[in-house]
Amino acid sequence: MKTIELEDDLYRYIASQTKDIGESASDILRRLLDVSANVSADLTNVEESQPHAVDTNSETKQTVTKSPVVVEEEPTPVSAPIVVETAVEVVSHSTLPASIAKLIKNKKFKETTVSVTKFIQILSVLYAENPKEFDSATDIKGRKRIYFAKSESELLSAGSTTKPRHIENTPYWVITNTNTGRKRNIITQLMAEMGYTHALIDAVSQSI
Amino acid sequence: MKTIELEDDLYRYIASQTKDIGESASDILRRLLDVSANVSADLTNVEESQPHAVDTNSETKQTVTKSPVVVEEEPTPVSAPIVVETAVEVVSHSTLPASIAKLIKNKKFKETTVSVTKFIQILSVLYAENPKEFDSATDIKGRKRIYFAKSESELLSAGSTTKPRHIENTPYWVITNTNTGRKRNIITQLMAEMGYTHALIDAVSQSI
DNA sequence: GACGAGATCGGTGGGATTGTTG
DNA sequence: ACCAACAATCCCACCGATCTCG
Structure with a gap:
């Protein structure tokens, strides 16, 4: 080999x-x-496994x-x-606002209880705001999974049961099978790489 | 990669x-x-530059x-x-800068919190800068372990749980199961043997 | 591949800490 | 006995995806 x-x-x-x-x-x-x-x-x-450790989630x-x-x-x-x-x-x-700052203040948005929905909408707006930066920031990934791709199959092949979803008005797909904490992480990482301020990033992550 | x-x-x-x-x-x-x-x-x-994606259109x-x-x-x-x-x-x-001097000033690099990542990247760039010198400097080793080799197995057989990692764009593998201090040591020794100045060596070691 | 969302918990990688050696 | 240098165990934070629950 x-x-x-x-x-x-x-x-x-x-x-x-x-x-x-x-x-x-x-x-x-x-x-x-x-x-x-x-x-x-x-x-x-x-591969062999290791004895496990304490869990602090x-x-x-x-x-x-x-x-x-x-x-x-x-x-x-x-x-x-x-x-x-x-x-x-x-x-x-619904009509999405043109900037994330607005999105997270939007009434409809705040009333949504389903975090996946908010997650997707945020991504959609982030893309609209700056496609190029979004583009280059989509290379963030986890240990095994990739988080973004231009096709469903790409995401499916990098993990099992990733539940890919298309991001509206965007050429991208995202992974969806994550807990809310991770969704926040993904947003945080993405926005950081796109160059947003710490404050805004926090506000947006919080909004999910 | x-x-x-x-x-x-x-x-x-x-x-x-x-x-x-x-x-x-x-x-x-x-x-x-x-x-x-x-x-x-x-x-x-x-020299910097992340557009703050606040503006939209x-x-x-x-x-x-x-x-x-x-x-x-x-x-x-x-x-x-x-x-x-x-x-x-x-x-x-690779997307890495061409010289270590640049690498350690690179924004992405500085933002990395994982020292193993920086360690590998530094080595990758050091090799790129001067493969021959790098080559002859790889004979540095510890009491039992060898630090560099051209194959994973070589490193594995010279110690237990050494966690070898491949150095990108390089024929070499390094040991990874060390604390940050030792990682600095390895870099220091390597660069010294390659003939770098004391000042640069310090700067690089510091950057991990 | 068809119920969807996401919390829970098993797995894994990083590297400080602790054990070992000359 | 002690110290410095080194090895590698082991704890913790992070990540994945199974499985529970609406």
């Missing part, structure tokens, strides 16, 4: 070409490159902060009205 | 497809698979071209973001 390095996007592309569950990198590449296998054994290493810490940004609450019509679909609620058509 | 394992013959086949001297595995595979590089390359300028221009991956867009009632295809693309190698 030999080891080679691949840039992340290339790796994801290759992974996404998996046809059979459990295929190795070699299997996939052989198919793509049309190179037939030689007849020899290939072993797969199994601090992913969800609540600190109430006031948003430092003073903005008008008036919802500004954005070019594209977005459709919020919920099984429970009645809200169907 | 991601690492994958390939069966030997497949590896040899891919290596044999090298067209330009010094091509990386990614370069070769991109050509063979017809996957273009994404332009992102976050070569964050050393900036142009929405998409420049990232994607691989053959199918992007499934959800039908939106209104005009979806337009993806402009670009032919231009160059960057494919």
